[in-house]
Structures are given as C-alpha cells and as structure tokens.
Amino acid sequence: MPLTINRKVIIIVLDSVGVGALQDAHLYGDTHCNTLGNCSLAVEGLKMPHLGQMGLGLLTEIKGVPPVDNPTACYGIMAERSPGKDTTTGHWEIAGIILDRPFPLFPDGFPPEIIEPFKQRIGRDILGNKAASGTAIIEELGPLHMQTGYPIVYTSADSVFQIAAHEEVIPLAELYRMCQTARELLTGEYAVGRVIARPFVGSPGSFKRTANRHDYSIVPPRPTVLNLLRDHGFTVAAVGKINDIFAGQGISRSVHTSGNMDGVDKTLALMKENFSGLIFTNLVDFDQQYGHRNDPRGYAGALEEFDRRVPEILSALGPGDVLIITADHGCDPTTSSTDHSREYVPLLVTGQKIKKGVNLGTRKSFSDVAATVARLFQLSYDTGEEFASVITDA
Missing domain, CATH: 3.30.70.1250 (Phosphopentomutase)
Incomplete structure (x- = not known):
C-alpha cells in the first residue's frame, strides 16, 4: 500500500530562474532571454559551487559556474507546453495541468x-x-x-x-x-x-x-498530483505562495514566508518532521525583488545566497527522500522589460538513493515532475512522462 512509503519529495521552485529562451520565445518577445546566463554575464560571474557540483553548469552557459565531469545530481531542462509565462501556468504544469489556452491579459487596463x-x-x-x-x-x-x-x-x-x-x-x-x-x-x-x-x-x-x-x-480546472497524494493519505505541505497559487486545492498544510531564506528555513523545518509526502516550496525573491526590478546584481546575490544553503538542504534529506530543484518561468533582469520571460527551466534531482549524473535531457513538459512524484509514491498520474524509473532502482 502507498502509505507504507516513508519518503518526502521536496520540490523547490526558484521563482523565475530560467535557463534560456524556449523555441517559441519569439512569440513572446523573449528571443534573447536567458535569466541565469545573462545574469552571470552582467555581474561578471556567479559563485554557486554547490549547485554547480550538482550539474547546474551543464544546463546553460553560466559565467562562474563551469560544467562538471561528475555531477552529483541528475540534471536536465524542461520546456513549458502550456501557453504563457506566468506563475500560475508554470506551477500548475509542474503539478500536472497543461493549459490549452493562456489566461487573459489586459495590457490596456480592465474594461x-x-x-x-x-x-x-x-x-x-x-x-x-x-x-x-x-x-x-x-x-x-x-x-x-x-x-x-x-x-x-x-x-x-x-x-x-x-x-x-x-x-x-x-x-x-x-x-x-x-x-x-x-x-x-x-x-x-x-x-x-x-x-x-x-x-x-x-x-x-x-x-x-x-x-x-x-x-x-483561480481554482485549478482539474485535480493535480497534489490532490492525488492527499487523497491517498500523504501530506502535502505548501511553503510560500504555493497555497495561494493552487487556491488551497490538494494542500494539507500551508506555511507563509517572508522571503527566500525564511522559505529555506521553513522547508528545512518540515523536512525534519515525521510524515511522508510532498513539500512544495516557492522562493519568490528572485522574481519579485530582482527580476521584475531589472536588478541583476541583486538577482546574483540571491542566487549565491541560496547556493550557500544547499548543503543544509542536502544534509536534511532522509534515506528515501528526493529533492527536485526547478523553476516556473524566466524573468531576465538584464533586458529592458520588467516582465517574465518564456524560458526553459532547470531540473536538478538528488537524494541518497538517487543515481548520480543521469542526464535527463530536455523534458517536453513541466508535468514530467508531476508524473515522477506520483511514481515515487507508487501512484500513477495521467499527465507527463515520469523519470523516476530512470533515476532510481526503487
């Protein structure tokens, strides 16, 4: 039975940390966007040794974060299948919902x-x-x-x-x-x-x-993998604005945060608790404080600050736990625009029982995360292509 599984899956969304323009980025005016790569050029290099060792430098060219020969995590990038480049669309797709049309926009104000x-x-x-x-x-x-x-x-x-x-x-x-x-x-x-x-x-x-x-x-149009886990008795803990993004649907517990480091602190506290299920964390400062304000130096500082916390997060992983680090869209702070950008997002996956150095390639949809999370809890979700079978023998 699924409830015999003693495992936490921790998804940490580095809000807006994109890794290069999607193939359809020209439709959004984002052809030259690369949030992580361009930010590293603007500040003359980033110091992210821990994410670098996990394989971050293999995802795009990042000044200061070179590729490594033996990454400690599985690595890849993900494309967004849903139209749009907003927070809700990105997070919903991570949880398994692929939209067939974008949410409405009102560039001239509301009628x-x-x-x-x-x-x-x-x-x-x-x-x-x-x-x-x-x-x-x-x-x-x-x-x-x-x-x-x-x-x-x-x-x-x-x-x-x-x-x-x-x-x-x-x-x-x-x-x-x-x-x-x-x-x-x-x-x-x-x-x-x-x-x-x-x-x-x-x-x-x-x-x-x-x-x-x-x-x-807006309430998600159908159940996500969060609902699936909760319906099978697993805890779904939301950190940061996750509960708001999903209108509370499929959430067991919600923890408010005051910024990135508070979000890491709250995530670590949940990792130490005795339950099986999902911890879904959004770290919003990259986007809210720096991306939208065209502040590459502040953005770089926030990236390096998170990198310094990575060893704590890795040390808190239990024997069966799985850590997934990703993003929901881009927000390139080096462009003239202060808006989100249509980009690929990083995918880094690790854990004590997770294989090292597996190249997960370019995933066709963020929803591969939803399918993988379901598989890790011996469940099945009907959207996305799982990669759990590639990264673990369990």
Missing part, C-alpha cells in the same frame, strides 16, 4: 464591465487601471492614494489584477476583502490567473512593499 461593479461593491473609486511596474505605480500614485483612500488597481504582462494599498490607509483585512471581491467578479473571459494584494508602507519617495502580499488564484 468598465469589471471596474464599475468593482467600484460599486467596494464603495469607492480607484486609481490606475493600467499595466505598470508595481514599484513604479506606487511611487506614481501612492501620494494620491494616501490623500483619497482610493486603492491602486493595475496589471502587468501577466494575467493579474493587482490592488496596491498603504497599510495605514486601507487595513490589510479590507484590502484582502477587496481582492476577494475582484476574484468573484473576474470569471469567464475575464478569469485572470491571479488577483494579488500588494500592501505597502512608508511615505512619498520612500514607499516599500511589505511581506503581507496575498494571492487569490
């Missing part, structure tokens, strides 16, 4: 049939209603927001409806209610992937977004 009922239901006007950088729009409209009390509504190149508000002007509970209202309105042709609360603090000229962000995702 009156959404905005007018939204204003009516929250009882006040709004500011913005355009595509913009999150940090730029609060600098632009933050002072007026503080004067009027009107929330700032904006979107991006992703399928998102974002509401920014100063925590002293619109309390968090009220901001979250506004987001829930928007989520209820955004259905059918307007069903964006996520509604996002973007609280901030500070004064004009020195506004700062806080860790009290909250995402309200």
Whole structure:
C-alpha cells in the first residue's frame, strides 16, 4: 500500500530562474532571454559551487559556474507546453495541468464591465487601471492614494489584477476583502490567473512593499498530483505562495514566508518532521525583488545566497527522500522589460538513493515532475512522462 512509503519529495521552485529562451520565445518577445546566463554575464560571474557540483553548469552557459565531469545530481531542462509565462501556468504544469489556452491579459487596463461593479461593491473609486511596474505605480500614485483612500488597481504582462494599498490607509483585512471581491467578479473571459494584494508602507519617495502580499488564484480546472497524494493519505505541505497559487486545492498544510531564506528555513523545518509526502516550496525573491526590478546584481546575490544553503538542504534529506530543484518561468533582469520571460527551466534531482549524473535531457513538459512524484509514491498520474524509473532502482 502507498502509505507504507516513508519518503518526502521536496520540490523547490526558484521563482523565475530560467535557463534560456524556449523555441517559441519569439512569440513572446523573449528571443534573447536567458535569466541565469545573462545574469552571470552582467555581474561578471556567479559563485554557486554547490549547485554547480550538482550539474547546474551543464544546463546553460553560466559565467562562474563551469560544467562538471561528475555531477552529483541528475540534471536536465524542461520546456513549458502550456501557453504563457506566468506563475500560475508554470506551477500548475509542474503539478500536472497543461493549459490549452493562456489566461487573459489586459495590457490596456480592465474594461468598465469589471471596474464599475468593482467600484460599486467596494464603495469607492480607484486609481490606475493600467499595466505598470508595481514599484513604479506606487511611487506614481501612492501620494494620491494616501490623500483619497482610493486603492491602486493595475496589471502587468501577466494575467493579474493587482490592488496596491498603504497599510495605514486601507487595513490589510479590507484590502484582502477587496481582492476577494475582484476574484468573484473576474470569471469567464475575464478569469485572470491571479488577483494579488500588494500592501505597502512608508511615505512619498520612500514607499516599500511589505511581506503581507496575498494571492487569490483561480481554482485549478482539474485535480493535480497534489490532490492525488492527499487523497491517498500523504501530506502535502505548501511553503510560500504555493497555497495561494493552487487556491488551497490538494494542500494539507500551508506555511507563509517572508522571503527566500525564511522559505529555506521553513522547508528545512518540515523536512525534519515525521510524515511522508510532498513539500512544495516557492522562493519568490528572485522574481519579485530582482527580476521584475531589472536588478541583476541583486538577482546574483540571491542566487549565491541560496547556493550557500544547499548543503543544509542536502544534509536534511532522509534515506528515501528526493529533492527536485526547478523553476516556473524566466524573468531576465538584464533586458529592458520588467516582465517574465518564456524560458526553459532547470531540473536538478538528488537524494541518497538517487543515481548520480543521469542526464535527463530536455523534458517536453513541466508535468514530467508531476508524473515522477506520483511514481515515487507508487501512484500513477495521467499527465507527463515520469523519470523516476530512470533515476532510481526503487
């Protein structure tokens, strides 16, 4: 019976750490994007010895992370089959859902049939209603927001409806209610992937977004591998924004985080607990703090900071545990755009009973992870091509 399996599978998503443009990247304006490779060039080399030894330098050309002859992990790259390049699409595909059409985008802002009922239901006007950088729009409209009390509504190149508000002007509970209202309105042709609360603090000229962000995702259209595991009695622990991305579906436990290192700390704590199942972690700082802000030096620092924690993560693996390190899309900080980029993502897999140095090649879909996770728990998932049989004899 599956419940006799004493194993944890830990998926760590390095949010936006892409490794080169997909073949269809020209359709998204991302032909020359390579988040990891271009970042390494911009800062004159990266120091990531631990990920390098696992095989990271075999995935793309990374200055400072050369290829190794005997990688300690299985390695490869994955292509996204679903259209799009957003967080929800990427994570859903990792968990086994391949979309046949992208989530809707609103580059010119949201139409009156959404905005007018939204204003009516929250009882006040709004500011913005355009595509913009999150940090730029609060600098632009933050002072007026503080004067009027009107929330700032904006979107991006992703399928998102974002509401920014100063925590002293619109309390968090009220901001979250506004987001829930928007989520209820955004259905059918307007069903964006996520509604996002973007609280901030500070004064004009020195506004700062806080860790009290909250995402309200659309409910997945069908069960994922998370549901499969939970239905068979395994624990599914979500770290960071994973619970939000899946609208709580298939999640047993959820742990909020305040940044990458807190996410690693929370993941390590869960790895030491006594349960069998999946730990699904998102480390958001690469994307949120540095990719979207075109900050290659900050991005590089975050990569090196994570690399320094890799030995702790490896040491915490139990005899049957499996670690999968990957990403959900790119966000090349060296381009003129502040948007996500359509890229391949890394795939590094290791564990005490996992073979070393297996070349997993170029996977046709992120959903190969879902199929592999199911196989590792002696279950079967109907999407993706598993590689568990390639990396282990168990």
